[in-house]
Amino acid sequence: MRKLSLTVSLLAGVALFSAAAHADQLEDIKKRGTLVCGTLGIAEPFSFANPQTRETLGYDVDFCQAIAKSLGVKLELKLVAVPARIPELQQGRVDVLAANLGWTPERAEQIAYSDSYYVSLTKAASRRADKLKGVSDLAGKRAAAAKGSTSEAAARKVIPNVKVITYQDPPSIFLALQQGKVDAAVVSELVLVKWKKEAEATAPIDILEPALLTEAWGIGMRNGETALINHVNSALQSMEKSGEATKIFDKWLGTGTTYNLKRGFKIEQIKG
Known part of the structure; x- marks a missing residue:
C-alpha cells in the first residue's frame, strides 16, 4: 500500500514539475x-x-x-x-x-x-455579361472560393447544388472568373468592391445579393x-x-x- 502511495505521489510530482517547467x-x-x-x-x-x-x-x-x-x-x-x-x-x-x-x-x-x-460580409460576384440577378441564379453552377475558407463553406451551404472549385488566393479566383472557368467568385465583399472597380472598363462584374455569410x-x-x-x-x-x-x-x-x-x-x- 505504501508502494502504491509513493508511486502516485511521484507521478503527481512529475506532472507538477512538467507544468511548471512549461513557461x-x-x-x-x-x-x-x-x-x-x-x-x-x-x-x-x-x-x-x-x-x-x-x-x-x-x-x-x-x-x-x-x-x-x-x-x-x-x-x-x-x-x-x-x-x-x-x-x-x-x-x-x-x-x-x-x-x-x-x-x-x-x-x-x-x-x-x-x-x-x-x-465581414461574404458575397458572390458574376460576369455582367451572364446577366445573373442574384445568388439564387447560381444554383447548380460553378463557384470559386479560397480553399479551406469560410467562403468555401458558405458557398456549399447556401447555393443549391453548387460545384465549388477552390483556389489558393484571391487573385487566382478573380482570374478564374474573368477567364470563364467559373460562373461566380465567392469572397469578402471588400475584395469584390475592389475587383468591380478594376474590371469595369474591360470585363465588368456584378456583386450579387444577398450576402452568403456575415x-x-x-x-x-x-x-x-x-x-x-x-x-x-x-x-x-x-x-x-x-x-x-x-x-x-x-x-x-x-x-x-x-x-x-x-x-x-x-x-x-x-x-x-
Whole structure:
C-alpha cells in the first residue's frame, strides 16, 4: 500500500514539475522579445505587399503591430496560406493569427479567438455579361472560393447544388472568373468592391445579393493560453476606447479609400 502511495505521489510530482517547467506563452513572447504574427500577405487591404517596397502592410498588420507594442516586443510577420493558418498556430510556428480568420464553431474547438476586431460580409460576384440577378441564379453552377475558407463553406451551404472549385488566393479566383472557368467568385465583399472597380472598363462584374455569410473575425491563439488571450483582448478593448481601432479602419477602409465604408461595428466578444 505504501508502494502504491509513493508511486502516485511521484507521478503527481512529475506532472507538477512538467507544468511548471512549461513557461506561459505570454512570458515566452516577452522573454524572446518578438511576437510572431501569422497573416496572409495576399489579401488587400488586410495584409498585402507594398508594390514599391515589398513590405507587408494592411489592416491586420496594424493590429498585429498594436498588440506587439502593448507587449513591449518587436513584431515579426509570417505569411501563411489559408488552409495552413490553424496548423501553423497549433504547431507553434506563429504566436497569433491575424489572417482573415472568421469565427466558426468548428474552428473555435481547435483554437481560441479574441474579441472580434472586424466583421465581414461574404458575397458572390458574376460576369455582367451572364446577366445573373442574384445568388439564387447560381444554383447548380460553378463557384470559386479560397480553399479551406469560410467562403468555401458558405458557398456549399447556401447555393443549391453548387460545384465549388477552390483556389489558393484571391487573385487566382478573380482570374478564374474573368477567364470563364467559373460562373461566380465567392469572397469578402471588400475584395469584390475592389475587383468591380478594376474590371469595369474591360470585363465588368456584378456583386450579387444577398450576402452568403456575415462573420466576425478574431485574433487566433492556441487554446489554454489564458494569459495571452486576456492580454490580447485587453489590448483590443483599449484600442476601441482610445479610438485607435477606428483610425485603423478609416485608414484602410473608410472615406477616401477604394472601399469608402463606414465602421458599423465595435470590438466585442464573439458570441457564436
